[in-house]
Amino acid sequence: MPETTAEDAIARDLVARFGTPAQVAALAVPDMAAAGRITSRVRALREARGERPVGRKIGFSNRGLWERYGVDRPMWNHVWDTTLTEAPEAEASLDVARFPEPRIEPEIVLRLDRAPEPGMDEAALLGCVGAVAHGFEIVQSILPGWRFTAAQCAAALG
Template sequence: MDTAVAAGDRSETTRLVASEALAVLGTGRQLTPFTARCPGFGLGEAYRVTADIRAERERQGETVLGRKIGFTNRTIWAEYGVFAPIWGYLYDRTVFDLAELGAGFPLHGLAEPRIEPEIIFGLAEAPVPGMDASALLGCIGWVAHGFELVQSIFPDWRFAAADTVAGYGLHGALLIGPRHPIASRHDDWNDALYAFEIDLYRNGEHADHGRAANVLDGPVPALRHLVALLAADDANPPLRAGEIVTTGTLTRAFPVAAGETWETRLTGLPLDGARIRFV
């Protein structure tokens, strides 16, 4: 990207940033953060980059399946220097069912990948701003547990918030466990989604402990936050029925490497733990 691009020429800046980000997609290569080279590059421009990247990925044949919410876990904000949630798109080439990954999941092409255990929603209806928790839960058709593999196209995970948005929302892949319909058990799910706990293990050794409250007090409030973010976004559409939303890491995010096996155990939520081996 030409750092001499005039600060006032926002459309040219977003085009160049999107082009750079797309050039390293799937390669494992990394870039100097955009905010370090383009003074004034902020979240507004970054979400326009997100829209440009989506348009190009769709032109190349990818399909948007939903959204990921990042930095909902307030316990990791200081670690990364990002102090509010962000979001990014999920695509058909980045979303996988854990049941189909018996041979393991390849890490090739991801830049400094890290693992995040998350709660994932499938939307039966489109949520709208102002919905309370009960109404939001009524929009959810299924709940699952799985892992998001996040990546940083910026070396050593050093960036500003706008960089994370422009860098695909840090999304690498989403590995989804069994999907559980919740239509007939809203009250049970509503209580459990605020109170459960989780333990994360690497090669059988305990790595971290997390709880529902870590993600903006629970996955449903995290969804509410995303709905509000999108309502204020003039470059990207609101959520639609059928989209997948993954609500943010319940523990710290940990670097992963080929040969490792990661698994979780959930307490207080009617979902099985998840397990994945990396190759």
Template structure:
């Protein structure tokens, strides 16, 4: 790698300062030489280490840019990933969750499906075997943010910038019964989610948008972490956010976002933006 350790640590401190101060920073990709993806993941790993050192605990992973229909919009053409922390994830209560837009830079909302791991998968597993590693499936909203102005960035910026993760709100995890595994595999490849705001329909998307479904996203993440040199690994109990099935939309205080799911035994959610 071209970047030395001091540069990596300085990049991580800049990311943390931006997160804490809710302010944006210049894109790493405008530097000469610009960091490559390996160097961006090194910065991301340093951010993880610094967040853990101050008491935050990773509880899972978000996989971003799994939705191939938005690749051209953001000029990022492959999935990325980064940790979800205990400080930013919370369950909905009676189908309603809240988050504050003021905590994030240019926040946007993404409706997603989350998987909870019982066992650590192998990337060579077929869908049925991957599903056997999952003990619960939930619907959630991820609020994403851009530490780079106007949502303009290169892939390396998104990786260094915490994979654009802001916070995650989710409904209850529905258990996966082995007797229903074949039905689950079928449904996970065909479901759809409709997204609305304040009673107005906004967008709709389905499993085909996110690499063909959540199990394909899980396989991609497993392979990606296996190839990652920073010691990142999946653990039983991890929650995997598998990416937005619709486009991502800006949010602001006072809005109420709603989702409706068809094809999965999961309830929609309401997210109130404070």
């Protein structure tokens, strides 16, 4: 049986909390390398229970928020089939009671018809976009008061 690490335990705990208002007092994620390993474990656990990644989300694209939240670059993570709600009739509802400290953020949603490739110029990148839509995201903070490090945030987005 494989050895269980502290990072495995964090990943299991995060997955157990998704969809609940439960927060943690502390989250031991020392750096972005650890966050990446935890995020990989979270993805494996979510896929093992039948969830599918259906897109990607870029977080902290607003540089004005970086200092407040202690981040120094945008970060990305998966959008999951279990957390995405499409509203073709421009109407949907969501019970926010299951989220810790929920907030709403406006989003620009891009549907890519093909994957961007390294070295593409702006025109070629734009050519990958098949559709643009308005959207919003309900964001949440597993750590009280929205106080976290970049590494904690990256791990908790899993």
